[in-house]
Amino acid sequence: MDKDAPLLELREVSKQFARPADFAARLAGWFGHRNRNDAQNATLAVDCVSLDIRAGEVVGLVGESGSGKSTLGRIAAGLHAPSSGTRWWQGRQVEHLHAAQRRQAQLRIQMIFQDATAALNPRMRVADIVGEAPLVHGLVSKAQRADYVADLLQRVGLDASHAQRYPHQFSGGQRARIGIARALAVRPELLICDEAVAALDVSVQAQVLNLFMRLREELRLTYLFISHDLSVVRHIADRVLVMYRGRIVESAPTAELFAHAHHPYTQALLQAAPTLDARRVDFAALKEETPSAPAPSACGFRGRCPHAMPQCAQQPPLKEISPGHFSACHLDRSR
Amino acid sequence: MSENTDNAVLRVEHLQMQFATRAGIVKAVNDVSFSVRRGEILGIVGESGSGKSMTAYSIMRLIDPPGQIAGGRVLLHGQNLIELPEEQMRRVRGNRIAMIFQDPMMTLNPVLRIATQMIEAVQAHQKVGKAQARDMARDALARVGMPAPEEKLAAYPHQFSGGMRQRVAIAIALLNQPDLIICDEPTTALDVTIQGQILHEMQTLCRESGTALIWITHDLAVVAGLADRLCVMYGGRIVESGAVREVLRQPRHPYTAGLIASSPSRNQPGRPLHQIAGSMPSLLDLPSGCPFRTRCPHATEVCAAMPEADTQGEHMWRCFHPMHQPAESEHG
Numbered sequence: 095m096d097k098d099a100p101l102l103e104l105r106e107v108s109k110q111f112a113r114p115a116d117f118a119a120r121l122a123g124w125f126g127h128r129n130r131n132d133a134q135n136a137t138l139a140v141d142c143v144s145l146d147i148r149a150g151e152v153v154g155l156v157g158e159s160g161s162g163k164s165t166l167g168r169i170a171a172g173l174h175a176p177s178s179g180t181r182w183w184q185g186r187q188v189e190h191l192h193a194a195q196r197r198q199a200q201l202r203i204q205m206i207f208q209d210a211t212a213a214l215n216p217r218m219r220v221a222d223i224v225g226e227a228p229l230v231h232g233l234v235s236k237a238q239r240a241d242y243v244a245d246l247l248q249r250v251g252l253d254a255s256h257a258q259r260y261p262h263q264f265s266g267g268q269r270a271r272i273g274i275a276r277a278l279a280v281r282p283e284l285l286i287c288d289e290a291v292a293a294l295d296v297s298v299q300a301q302v303l304n305l306f307m308r309l310r311e312e313l314r315l316t317y318l319f320i321s322h323d324l325s326v327v328r329h330i331a332d333r334v335l336v337m338y339r340g341r342i343v344e345s346a347p348t349a350e351l352f353a354h355a356h357h358p359y360t361q362a363l364l365q366a367a368p369t370l371d372a373r374r375v376d377f378a379a380l381k382e383e384t385p386s387a388p389a390p391s392a393c394g395f396r397g398r399c400p401h402a403m404p405q406c407a408q409q410p411p412l413k414e415i416s417p418g419h420f421s422a423c424h425l426d427r428s429r
Numbered sequence: 430m431s432e433n434t435d436n437a438v439l440r441v442e443h444l445q446m447q448f449a450t451r452a453g454i455v456k457a458v459n460d461v462s463f464s465v466r467r468g469e470i471l472g473i474v475g476e477s478g479s480g481k482s483m484t485a486y487s488i489m490r491l492i493d494p495p496g497q498i499a500g501g502r503v504l505l506h507g508q509n510l511i512e513l514p515e516e517q518m519r520r521v522r523g524n525r526i527a528m529i530f531q532d533p534m535m536t537l538n539p540v541l542r543i544a545t546q547m548i549e550a551v552q553a554h555q556k557v558g559k560a561q562a563r564d565m566a567r568d569a570l571a572r573v574g575m576p577a578p579e580e581k582l583a584a585y586p587h588q589f590s591g592g593m594r595q596r597v598a599i600a601i602a603l604l605n606q607p608d609l610i611i612c613d614e615p616t617t618a619l620d621v622t623i624q625g626q627i628l629h630e631m632q633t634l635c636r637e638s639g640t641a642l643i644w645i646t647h648d649l650a651v652v653a654g655l656a657d658r659l660c661v662m663y664g665g666r667i668v669e670s671g672a673v674r675e676v677l678r679q680p681r682h683p684y685t686a687g688l689i690a691s692s693p694s695r696n697q698p699g700r701p702l703h704q705i706a707g708s709m710p711s712l713l714d715l716p717s718g719c720p721f722r723t724r725c726p727h728a729t730e731v732c733a734a735m736p737e738a739d740t741q742g743e744h745m746w747r748c749f750h751p752m753h754q755p756a757e758s759e760h761g
Contacts, residue, residue, distance in 0.1 A: 099546050111605040158620035159591070266477075295476035295647060297705040300691035304701045322621065325650075329693035329702070348698065366625030367692050370677060 097183025100146035107179030141340035154331030204277035208289035210269035221257040267298035339394030346419035356421040443499035459665035472652030527602035532613040533594035544582035570735035592623035664720025671744035681746035
């Protein structure tokens with residue numbers, strides 16, 4: 095195992111979703127008719143994205159809905175197979191591992207979802223929700239299971255005596271904690287949190303964010319923290335990636351990104367985010383979103399960008415503009 | 430309670446709304462009073478279960494059994510809506526008071542063209558011909574910043590993005606030039622940049638037309654930049670209200686102070702966030718007296734009684750142990 099290698103690395107992954115052919119199209123297919131609309135039926139959710147997450151890091155991933163951030167998270171977690179590109183765990187390509195090794199690598203990555211209610215089986219008791227996976231994977235014996243679950247519940251701030259309850263008997267914040275306990279049960283190294291605090295009330299959100307930070311210290315966890323909320327990401331992440339239309343447009347250490355955002359989209363995002371300190375501000379209007387997908391070879395933000403120029407018909411590469419700070423914009427050259 | 434009586438578009442006095450359940454009576458809205466003036470934006474902030482949406486539904490009288498309005502008055506230009514016969518109330522809804530919901534598909538019919546729905550909304554309240562109603566619909570779409578409004582009239586709701594649908598819902602709300610628009614979390618489901626556009630447009634519309642606005646949200650940051658005045662709700666009651674600037678700078682109620690302090694932007698990155706202990710209790714077993722006292726760091730035995738409203742100018746709070754220190758952020 096290569097010690098210097100990132101914990102998880104994605105190399106030039108893409109994910110394309112194709113609408114399944116309807117009956118008419120299949121019928122046409124049987125008669126030898128080639129469907130010419132293949133390109134229209136396919137959505138390129140993630141477009142050639144590379145990403146590395148080092149052990150102990152908290153990487154924030156921000157972007158608006160449809161930017162592909164959840165898809166990228168699911169690829170990282172192994173829930174989606176990328177259409178192209180490779181996935182590396184501790185320096186070894188996951189696709190080339192033996193089945194048993196791959197299962198072990200897979201277990202080290204766990205995911206926490208936005209809607210804890212939907213992610214928990216309503217007919218299972220908490221003891222089974224949390225205790226099933228470690229039993230199946232041989233991490234604990236049947237006899238140890240109850241103690242193991244009690245320990246996990248306490249770790250996430252739940253009352254261990256509630257293990258026999260069902261998910262509906264808990265509040266939203268407590269259900270989020272059950273989801274976290276379930277993820278921790280298989281002793282993961284990397285947690286992928288997809289909008290894990292978005293559905294929570296402000297006061298509960300603070301409690302759960304504090305829990306994430308405490309667990310990071312106690313269990314030396316690494317996080318990929320996906321969120322649309324800039325203030326949350328700013329608080330928890332060491333490094334932030336900004337996604338727009340399936341591509342990473344900017345990435346930098348958190349403080350650097352919030353102080354010196356380079357990409358026009360990041361700047362617009364920071365400007366649009368309401369803050370507690372802004373009093374009676376005039377909300378600036380960003381240009382309309384263009385409903386149709388841009389040409390694949392062009393910069394995705396071109397249609398809304400205040401600085402768009404002819405060059406933008408060419409997709410700008412992600413370049414390092416200062417140490418650790420990457421941006422994909424033609425303006426970077428002139429700066 | 431008598432300041433600017435002539436200016437108040439809407440005045441809510443001691444509103445009570447409750448649900449009769451098998452486990453007992455749940456007071457979802459408990460003794461809520463506030464007013465909105467012409468051209469003013471009032472933010473109502475609270476967590477889920479605080480009663481903020483039920484306050485809005487009570488004003489519109491959109492409460493179904495087992496819910497019922499148990500007391501209080503809702504005065505629109507002095508006329509009590511609670512006592513209005515249902516037939517007359519229908520003429521108020523969508524005409525003098527419009528409502529915008531979090532999910533625009535609650536407003537829009539998925540199988541009708543935008544034009545059909547908007548013309549129907551105009552003709553329900555005004556005696557105008559179809560062509561004229563269509564012109565009004567097109568103008569309303571243009572006012573909310575919809576590009577190519579004439580083409581958009583022929584479209585169906587599914588052809589729009591979430592932000593565009595919400596704009597259509599806002600345009601429908603504007604059709605009959607209402608005196609008041611109630612917005613229930615209208616931008617919560619939208620992306621930050623789209624939210625910025627809609628906030629910008631609502632702000633401009635209010636300023637230009639003098640429409641009063643009630644903006645219900647769980648997000649203090651949204652009202653911080655948008656609203657003139659702010660009501661903070663907890664456990665069915667307004668626990669603090671006042672000018673936005675003043676409430677945010679010098680919150681008096683420990684709950685408001687806790688909400689502000691637990692926002693990530695008020696904390697040093699990477700450090701533990703300030704947190705309010707516990708979670709919102711079920712409205713069925715709210716503690717007697719101050720609803721916040723079981724979570725409050727300052728609670729004493731006097732809090733078992735409901736505190737009376739204290740005021741200082743327009744700033745109102747209900748607490749026996751109000752905070753005097755302005756909540757400073759840790760880093761400037």
